[in-house]
Amino acid sequence: MDTDLRDLLAFLTVARAGGFREGARASGSSASRLSDSVRRLESQLGVRLLHRTTRHVAPTEAGARLLERLSPALGEVQAALDVVNGYRDRPAGTLRLNVPAVAARLVLPPIVTPFLKAYPEIRLEVIVEDSFVDMLAAGCDAGIRYDERLEQDMIAVPIGPRVQRMATAASPDYLEAHGRPEHPRDLLQHACLRGQFASGVIPPWEFERDGEIVRVEPSGPLLVRLGAAKDLAVSAALDGLGIIHLFEAWLQPHLDSGALVPILQPWWQPFSGPYLYYPGRKHLPAPLRAFVDFIRAGDPGTGGDPAGSR
Numbered sequence: 001m002d003t004d005l006r007d008l009l010a011f012l013t014v015a016r017a018g019g020f021r022e023g024a025r026a027s028g029s030s031a032s033r034l035s036d037s038v039r040r041l042e043s044q045l046g047v048r049l050l051h052r053t054t055r056h057v058a059p060t061e062a063g064a065r066l067l068e069r070l071s072p073a074l075g076e077v078q079a080a081l082d083v084v085n086g087y088r089d090r091p092a093g094t095l096r097l098n099v100p101a102v103a104a105r106l107v108l109p110p111i112v113t114p115f116l117k118a119y120p121e122i123r124l125e126v127i128v129e130d131s132f133v134d135m136l137a138a139g140c141d142a143g144i145r146y147d148e149r150l151e152q153d154m155i156a157v158p159i160g161p162r163v164q165r166m167a168t169a170a171s172p173d174y175l176e177a178h179g180r181p182e183h184p185r186d187l188l189q190h191a192c193l194r195g196q197f198a199s200g201v202i203p204p205w206e207f208e209r210d211g212e213i214v215r216v217e218p219s220g221p222l223l224v225r226l227g228a229a230k231d232l233a234v235s236a237a238l239d240g241l242g243i244i245h246l247f248e249a250w251l252q253p254h255l256d257s258g259a260l261v262p263i264l265q266p267w268w269q270p271f272s273g274p275y276l277y278y279p280g281r282k283h284l285p286a287p288l289r290a291f292v293d294f295i296r297a298g299d300p301g302t303g304g305d306p307a308g309s310r
Contacts, residue, residue, distance in 0.1 A: 163270050
């Protein structure tokens, strides 16, 4: 059967993106061209590959099986082409990163511009996703996550600050009206601005001092999805609605200006910074290899090691 590789790529793009418009944005093609390619492939194979509704596109059982076998096969084709790409003076192509909102906000900004200036033929796509996802199934080359959320068979390279802290703060107006907590358990008597994972889990606030760890689950008037919506919680804290518990670097400008006041500072718990992670295969895509080398060169003391070895 003489199947056009471009039609297979179109199906893969649409299935991964969950829609023709989304696939068009991801691939730089057009929704109509992708639709034509998928219809042509379905006609040639004699089976429907995608369920289509006005709002969503999802693989049929046959499409899911094809996607399952097609992804690694086309990945090998891309890897073969990238071996040749490595012989170019400057690597070219697309690098897709899957990152949490905190990495997009705090880790990538000082890296992206100098990297893309150093490699002008590389196009960087950043997908912000706070839920834990299968990075490869999502069509990404690498991701950024914290140590406890790394898959065990990945290579991990430190990226960004190596030590971070969660900070707790409130506006001067809130503290004047409600008093200052002196112990983490005092937060149970205060209005707190909480975050929630996509799974529905609301993580507790964790504190540590002199070896003592305290986890509390305070309540409050506002609950936001962890990620970009945290800016809404920050705005509410600035307006005096309640106490916020967030990455110190995220709150630092407001702490510096005095718009927010640090509380329970001796209890702020340090933790290790994030990692760039990717599959441990022999031939990395040239854009990913360039990015890994760029990250390592920016922090001479760091090196990649299997995530499972920690």
